[in-house]
Amino acid sequence: MKVLVTVKEVAEVEEDFELDGLHVAEQFLEYDLNEWDEYAVEEAVQIAEENDDVEVVSVTIGPERADETIRMALAKGVDRAIRVWDDALEDVDLLDVGAKTRLLSAVVEEEDPDIVLTGVQANDDSFGATGVSLASAIDFEWAAVVNALDLDADGGVANVRRELEGGVEELTEVDLPAVLSIQTGINEPRYASLRGIRQAQSKEIKPLSLSDLGLDASAVESQLVLTDMYEPQTESDAVYFEGEAADQAAELATVLRDAGVGAQ
Amino acid sequence: MSDVLAVAEHRRGELRDVSFELVTAGAELAGDGNLHLAIIGGDVDAFAEELSLDGVDTIHTVAEGDEFNHDVYVQAVAALYEELAPTYVLMGNTVNGLDYAPAVAESLDIPLVTDAIGLENDGGLVVTREMYASKVESTVEVDADNAAVTIRSAEWEPTEAAGEPAIEAFDFELDESRVRSRVTGFEEVGGGDVDITDADVLVSVGRGIEEEENLELVQNLADALGATLSSSRPIVDNGWLPKDRQVGQSGKVVTPKFYIAVGISGAVQHVAGMKGAENIVAINTDPDAPIFDIADYGIVGDLFDVVPELIEQFE
Ligand SMILES: Cc1cc2nc3c(=O)[nH]c(=O)nc-3n(C[C@H](O)[C@H](O)[C@H](O)COP(=O)(O)OP(=O)(O)OC[C@H]3O[C@@H](n4cnc5c(N)ncnc54)[C@H](O)[C@@H]3O)c2cc1C
Numbered sequence: 001m002k003v004l005v006t007v008k009e010v011a012e013v014e015e016d017f018e019l020d021g022l023h024v025a026e027q028f029l030e031y032d033l034n035e036w037d038e039y040a041v042e043e044a045v046q047i048a049e050e051n052d053d054v055e056v057v058s059v060t061i062g063p064e065r066a067d068e069t070i071r072m073a074l075a076k077g078v079d080r081a082i083r084v085w086d087d088a089l090e091d092v093d094l095l096d097v098g099a100k101t102r103l104l105s106a107v108v109e110e111e112d113p114d115i116v117l118t119g120v121q122a123n124d125d126s127f128g129a130t131g132v133s134l135a136s137a138i139d140f141e142w143a144a145v146v147n148a149l150d151l152d153a154d155g156g157v158a159n160v161r162r163e164l165e166g167g168v169e170e171l172t173e174v175d176l177p178a179v180l181s182i183q184t185g186i187n188e189p190r191y192a193s194l195r196g197i198r199q200a201q202s203k204e205i206k207p208l209s210l211s212d213l214g215l216d217a218s219a220v221e222s223q224l225v226l227t228d229m230y231e232p233q234t235e236s237d238a239v240y241f242e243g244e245a246a247d248q249a250a251e252l253a254t255v256l257r258d259a260g261v262g263a264q
Numbered sequence: 265m266s267d268v269l270a271v272a273e274h275r276r277g278e279l280r281d282v283s284f285e286l287v288t289a290g291a292e293l294a295g296d297g298n299l300h301l302a303i304i305g306g307d308v309d310a311f312a313e314e315l316s317l318d319g320v321d322t323i324h325t326v327a328e329g330d331e332f333n334h335d336v337y338v339q340a341v342a343a344l345y346e347e348l349a350p351t352y353v354l355m356g357n358t359v360n361g362l363d364y365a366p367a368v369a370e371s372l373d374i375p376l377v378t379d380a381i382g383l384e385n386d387g388g389l390v391v392t393r394e395m396y397a398s399k400v401e402s403t404v405e406v407d408a409d410n411a412a413v414t415i416r417s418a419e420w421e422p423t424e425a426a427g428e429p430a431i432e433a434f435d436f437e438l439d440e441s442r443v444r445s446r447v448t449g450f451e452e453v454g455g456g457d458v459d460i461t462d463a464d465v466l467v468s469v470g471r472g473i474e475e476e477e478n479l480e481l482v483q484n485l486a487d488a489l490g491a492t493l494s495s496s497r498p499i500v501d502n503g504w505l506p507k508d509r510q511v512g513q514s515g516k517v518v519t520p521k522f523y524i525a526v527g528i529s530g531a532v533q534h535v536a537g538m539k540g541a542e543n544i545v546a547i548n549t550d551p552d553a554p555i556f557d558i559a560d561y562g563i564v565g566d567l568f569d570v571v572p573e574l575i576e577q578f579e
Binding site: 013 | 275334335338357358359360362363364365366367369370371375376377378379390393394395396397398399400401402403404405406407408444445446447448449450451452453464465488489490491497498500501503507513514515516517521522536543545546549550552556557558559560561562563564565566569570573574576577578
């Protein structure tokens with residue numbers, strides 16, 4: 001069995017930042033593995049531990065810089081990695097869902113996995129759509145926002161729970177092959193062991209260009225054009241307590257006490 | 265002028281709020297064009313009556329199944345799209361929206377924009393959405409004739425005024441062989457011994473607390489105030505507090521007299537669970553954290569400095 005897990009390196013914006021046209025200026029960005037993908041990676045590794053002969057392959061769309069983040073996934077038990085990048089991607093401000101779907105579909109065609117795990121969303125552009133869009137394109141079944149997974153590979157189904165709003169979970173049977181988008185909290189992502197980190201150094205991260213995937217530049221033409229980026233105007237009409245922590249606390253305490261909170 | 269096809273949402277016998285918000289957004293987007301509303305599954309006749317609202321031109325009912333099933337939804341929406349040829353398809357950015365909207369767009373080969381907080385339609389579609397955990401807003405122009413869009417919950421006012429749309433049963437043949445998932449049940453997440461929805465005062469802790477052992481600090485604050493401790497999602501994901509303490513879209517909806525958010529950024533899914541609190545207090549190092557947008561009282565500061573001082577005030 002082969003599990004393909006999508007892994008994105010996301011940029012997080014520091015507290016104080018500046019915009020530079022249609023981007024956050026580079027010096028205010030910190031790169032990390034997308035929070036949701038950490039859980040997807042862990043779930044993939046657990047599938048490999050619980051079943052015989054499972055290979056876990058990760059796929060990333062991203063520049064060479066992402067290798068460092070990918071190594072972390074390799075250190076946690078992913079067997080090998082694929083990284084898709086191309087000069088044609090360099091100038092795309094916003095890679096839309098369609099373009100990501102075309103790239104990942106080509107990888108699926110090459111790798112022929114039985115199950116694909118993605119995160120529910122990426123924390124930077126938060127489209128939350130890649131997994132389900134990919135499933136539709138490659139004709140896999142799917143389930144989004146999965147917070148429990150019981151894989152019955154022999155029976156050809158995945159029994160999942162989907163976390164709906166308001167503390168309600170939906171129990172669903174999904175035919176395999178399938179794409180599952182994984183919600184945070186589904187498992188406890190492990191820390192990489194020293195041995196894992198060492199082993200990761202010798203695992204393969206295979207770079208693939210568009211032509212390697214049998215695609216051309218039209219595959220990454222986005223139908224969405226980013227036209228503006230700005231800091232939202234605060235709508236706050238809060239009363240702010242200023243000064244040292246002790247002063248701030250004293251003022252808040254007065255408000256609370258006047259409302260009868262914490263009054264003995 | 266653009267025709268719009270909006271897709272209503274329901275669960276376990278009830279229409280969800282986003283259905284009424286979709287009518288508002290859909291009517292705005294359609295302008296002089298037609299707003300079509302699809303109701304798929306459940307008691308479609310009762311739902312159609314409830315959704316006979318101002319701005320809706322035609323309701324199309326698809327009596328197929330009791331509950332949401334994404335395979336059914338994708339097929340039905342695609343068939344309606346073929347039949348009605350709308351310019352835009354509008355859906356909710358809900359958990360079920362995440363489960364079918366991307367497949368609708370992919371199978372119709374039209375671009376998808378999710379989680380819209382603003383829509384403008386003059387000659388082309390321009391969508392406002394957030395990025396980087398709400399720190400940045402962006403506008404996205406759709407470079408295509410048609411598009412699928414999902415709207416954020418509670419961004420548009422629900423339409424309440426009645427209207428007189430035509431109601432038509434849509435003639436639709438489901439391809440059963442392409443229904444490859446089955447919903448077998450629902451479960452409420454089990455309650456523990458603490459009911460945070462019952463509390464007058466909640467001290468709510470977020471990722472700003474950094475380490476599990478620091479939780480003692482906010483627990484002490486809760487004790488000093490006679491309050492109950494709740495949290496944002498990452499605290500529960502980490503296993504530091506049980507699930508019944510989680511406030512938000514996928515946790516509990518709370519309406520206490522005071523909600524004191526400590527080290528919580530105010531992500532939309534969190535705010536969905538606490539915006540109804542009478543008084544919201546935010547303690548956060550980041551003056552631009554979205555939590556301040558809905559706060560009544562704000563302290564820009566380090567929780568590790570402010571919280572001990574606050575505890576002292578009540579000892
Ligand atoms: C389908 C779905 C459902 C979800 N459901 C929920 C839900 O029900 N509830 C929920 O909460 N989330 C939910 N989320 C997750 C949500 O998107 C956010 O990731 C989450 O709310 C962030 O939690 P946080 O504010 O604690 O953490 P962060 O966003 O990381 O914020 C931490 C905050 O702490 C501040 N901080 C850091 N250090 C300090 C300090 N020393 N003193 C003071 N402040 C400090 C930072 O400035 C920051 O604002 C859901 C997401 C999805 C996709």
